[in-house]
Amino acid sequence: MKDKKIPKLLDDAIKRNTHDIDVITKNLKLPWLKLDLDFGVWDETDIAYLRTSEDWRTKWKFSDVDKNSYQVRNWNGKLLFGPEKFDDFLELSSAGEHDHDEDSKCRFYREKFKYGWYETNTISRRINSVIPDNDLNLVNSYVLPPDGYVFPHRDYAIDGMGLAKIYIAVKWSDGNVFGQYGCGDIPIKQGDVFLINNYSLPHWVRNGSDEDRIVLDISANLHSSKIKESIIRSFKRCFGQVYG
């Protein structure tokens, strides 16, 4: 067919429509996306370091902990990277009108406080091999013992994010559930890395296995080069054109 001049807007759209991770992570409201980031294999030393019985809600001074206690059983966690002056950060970040989740608060106040590792070790080095410190907002473990659960709930973000939480299944035995309303369960297997949207849909977790479920949660700048490339590769795998 003979080339015909087409309107500039359409021409630009056709020629310049590259993948935009802001559109993918914010606008689409995808419930999850499996990433191919390689953090290596988590060994027993890592697992022992991440394991904790520290109550996550107490650590973050959640309001109404007693009133809502029936909704959570043994939701524990350990901070690995975040604001150095954590109490000052909590005071400022808790003053808002609504409860926003911990990842969102750490993103929002990233320039206001000095952030760093609370301890450097093989875990911090392994995460830094993929994501540099200046692109990290929060790194923590979530530990859910057998029979632990978190009721269906929805989290809220200050910054309108969707897909945002990098979720590494360090120890994930059969019987664990991470459900997203209307979408079934996230198909997580031990060692997987997922980008999860905990802001658009009600979701819930339960450990129905006989072992602790241990997850690394990372809030990071998604434009960080390795993350960005992985998001685009994953998106293309899920939604790209399939060639014969």
Add this chain to the structure above:
Amino acid sequence: MKIDIELRSDYRNTKPICKIYSKKTTYQVVVDKEQLFSRDFELDEKDTLNIEFTNKDGVDDNVVYLDRILVDDIDIQHFIYEGEFFPEYAPDWLKEQKELPPSSYKPCTELRLKGTWKLQIKTPIWKMIMEKWIQDER
């Protein structure tokens, strides 16, 4: 479907009486200082849980408190504040008012006037709760 309601009341001599009903099921309960109401209701897919305070005694100043509601064994803690109370003002008292009082109160978990507290419910309850979260645009 089972509905459990934890009620409390204040009174000196006149225990509050409430009619608790859906479209197809009605019960009456005399509310003690602390009262656990637990009954089976026939519920339509879209229904209304009504709690009607029928014997408000202005002299005794009896009051009913709605502390907790479970429908189908699910605590609807987050949605009890969606309930709206429609008071029935005494006609003579109403005529004397220069400014009309509100026709309803929401949120309201203390029934201090004769009237009916209404909560719209949809079954299955777990889905109703999920759908409300999805629609929350805060």
